[in-house]
Amino acid sequence: MRPPHPAQDDRPVLVLGPNPTPNGGMHLGHIAGPYLAGDVYARYQRARGRKVVFTTGTDDSQTFVVASARRLGVEPEELCRSSTELIREALTAIGISFDGFGPFDKTYQATVLDYFQALHAAGKFRLKTVKMPYLERTGEFLVEGLVEGECPVCLATCRGGLCETCCHPNNFDDLLNPRSTIDPQDVPGVRETTILVLPMEEYREQLTAYHEKWAPYWRPHLVQMVRDVLSRPLQDLPITYPLAWGMPAPFPETPGQVLNAWLELIPAGMYTSSYAAAQLGRETEPGQLWLPEENMRIVHFLGFDNAYFFALAHMALLMAHGDKYIRPEWVLTNEFYELESEKFSTSKRHVLAVQELLEELPRDPARLYLALTAPEYQRTTFTRSGLDKVTRERLVEPWNRLAETIGKATANAAGGPSALPVSAHGRALAATMLSRFDFNYEMPNYSLNRCADTILTQIARLGRLAADLDGHGLDEKPAAWGDLILQVRALLALSAPILIDLAAAARDAGGFDGVLAPGAFEVADVAPFTPPLLSLTAGDAAGSAAQR
Ligand SMILES: [Zn+2]
Numbered sequence: 436m437r438p439p440h441p442a443q444d445d446r447p448v449l450v451l452g453p454n455p456t457p458n459g460g461m462h463l464g465h466i467a468g469p470y471l472a473g474d475v476y477a478r479y480q481r482a483r484g485r486k487v488v489f490t491t492g493t494d495d496s497q498t499f500v501v502a503s504a505r506r507l508g509v510e511p512e513e514l515c516r517s518s519t520e521l522i523r524e525a526l527t528a529i530g531i532s533f534d535g536f537g538p539f540d541k542t543y544q545a546t547v548l549d550y551f552q553a554l555h556a557a558g559k560f561r562l563k564t565v566k567m568p569y570l571e572r573t574g575e576f577l578v579e580g581l582v583e584g585e586c587p588v589c590l591a592t593c594r595g596g597l598c599e600t601c602c603h604p605n606n607f608d609d610l611l612n613p614r615s616t617i618d619p620q621d622v623p624g625v626r627e628t629t630i631l632v633l634p635m636e637e638y639r640e641q642l643t644a645y646h647e648k649w650a651p652y653w654r655p656h657l658v659q660m661v662r663d664v665l666s667r668p669l670q671d672l673p674i675t676y677p678l679a680w681g682m683p684a685p686f687p688e689t690p691g692q693v694l695n696a697w698l699e700l701i702p703a704g705m706y707t708s709s710y711a712a713a714q715l716g717r718e719t720e721p722g723q724l725w726l727p728e729e730n731m732r733i734v735h736f737l738g739f740d741n742a743y744f745f746a747l748a749h750m751a752l753l754m755a756h757g758d759k760y761i762r763p764e765w766v767l768t769n770e771f772y773e774l775e776s777e778k779f780s781t782s783k784r785h786v787l788a789v790q791e792l793l794e795e796l797p798r799d800p801a802r803l804y805l806a807l808t809a810p811e812y813q814r815t816t817f818t819r820s821g822l823d824k825v826t827r828e829r830l831v832e833p834w835n836r837l838a839e840t841i842g843k844a845t846a847n848a849a850g851g852p853s854a855l856p857v858s859a860h861g862r863a864l865a866a867t868m869l870s871r872f873d874f875n876y877e878m879p880n881y882s883l884n885r886c887a888d889t890i891l892t893q894i895a896r897l898g899r900l901a902a903d904l905d906g907h908g909l910d911e912k913p914a915a916w917g918d919l920i921l922q923v924r925a926l927l928a929l930s931a932p933i934l935i936d937l938a939a940a941a942r943d944a945g946g947f948d949g950v951l952a953p954g955a956f957e958v959a960d961v962a963p964f965t966p967p968l969l970s971l972t973a974g975d976a977a978g979s980a981a982q983r
Pocket of ligand 1: 587588589593598599602603
């Protein structure tokens with residue numbers, strides 16, 4: 436069955452960002468990856484009048500928290516608290532419009548436990564005795580973020596559980612040359628332990644059918660990875676680990692063990708969905724929005740580096756619940772974003788935090804540049820010189836010339852500006868803009884790169900039209916001005932998911948009403964107005980006419 440064409444798909448949409456791990460702040464690589472993509476998508480869906488719930492929440496149970504806390508010499512709980520604050524601050528500063536950012540609270544934990552207890556009661560898990568890296572000196576098993584070695588599939592250096600390069604899982608004692616991430620001199624031995632696992636092989640048929648249905652629509656790297664994983668025996672998925680950090684697993688067979696933190700993320704999504712819906716005024720039980728009768732579609736944005744969990748492990752767990760819950764329809768992955776052609780690295784201090792960039796630059800040009808260079812299909816890089824060049828030469832200067840030309844003509848209109856006629860040609864051009872932006876904002880074509888590039892292309896085109904009219908009064912060429920102003924209004928409305936402050940200032944100036952229904956630009960006349968300006972100086976939001 437083909438998925439419904441998104442242009443005709445007015446079901447409410449649940450947009451999920453990945454859960455940030457609270458082991459530090461948020462850098463531009465995170466934002467240019469799934470968060471900006473999710474935000475722009477959610478904003479466009481809202482503008483189209485669809486019901487949207489956009490949510491995430493932190494991922495406190497991960498061993499990466501413990502490893503980072505020990506390297507920093509702080510308590511993991513304290514690191515979670517301070518990092519969550521930094522993460523929320525960064526998301527707000529750059530304008531990621533989550534409807535609710537679910538806290539790691541008692542309801543979160545109860546939702547996760549219910550989800551796993553139902554599967555345990557239904558006999559979906561198996562006990563399995565496995566060998567795992569073990570440090571005699573500390574008496575600890577080293578798994579997930581606590582261990583590093585070489586990936587048995589691609590030989591890249593990776594952590595336990597998952598390789599961020601090829602995205603294949605590595606479980607138990609699969610890692611080559613394992614060592615501790617806290618102290619690489621600590622070389623573990625192996626020790627046997629008995630844990631609960633989900634036999635993934637039992638879900639092969641369902642996983643294959645699900646993925647082949649979506650393979651024509653998802654990004655190729657994800658499809659290739661999934662097919663590669665499915666071409667091999669599917670590894671048993673660890674449900675519990677013998678670790679001291681994480682949510683206690685409530686199963687009698689595995690006393691003292693915790694749940695595999697990665698696997699919390701679907702019930703966490705169920706919890707944060709309800710948390711966000713409550714912020715929007717609708718109270719639901721966690722999980723309710725994932726029931727088929729709610730008729731929602733899930734769009735999941737995430738980094739390729741952990742796509743194995745979202746595309747395979749989480750999916751098998753959802754399948755183990757039978758048909759109780761819906762499954763994500765669109766899973767959009769991104770690749771790594773680099774800083775000046777080098778990987779972002781907190782430990783090497785090669786990072787640029789969101790807050791640092793926004794001390795120098797307003798968020799609209801920052802969002803535009805991140806959207807334009809987002810790593811959708813391959814690794815891309817942030818460069819300071821590229822940011823300066825693009826934002827100055829293709830965004831701020833040409834936009835401001837265009838806005839000033841229109842503002843001057845509006846201000847000079849004899850007897851005050853009055854409505855201008857729009858020609859059939861002008862309406863057709865605005866409709867073409869709507870259709871082209873819609874193509875770029877909607878699945879299956881959704882692309883931040885192309886949305887951003889389309890904004891810049893249209894600024895340049897409308898700038899040429901404005902230059903031709905400059906010096907002519909509104910009353911001298913009313914239809915030409917009417918056509919131009921209608922298209923500028925269309926551009927402001929269509930760039931609003933990315934240029935959020937410019938859009939807000941334009942709404943205040945009477946530029947458009949923020950709604951993008953089909954036929955939005957089928958008008959006979961248009962009111963002239965003074966478009967707001969953009970700034971390259973931090974602290975200046977999109978300007979108003981008064982700032983000229
Ligand atoms: Zn690998």
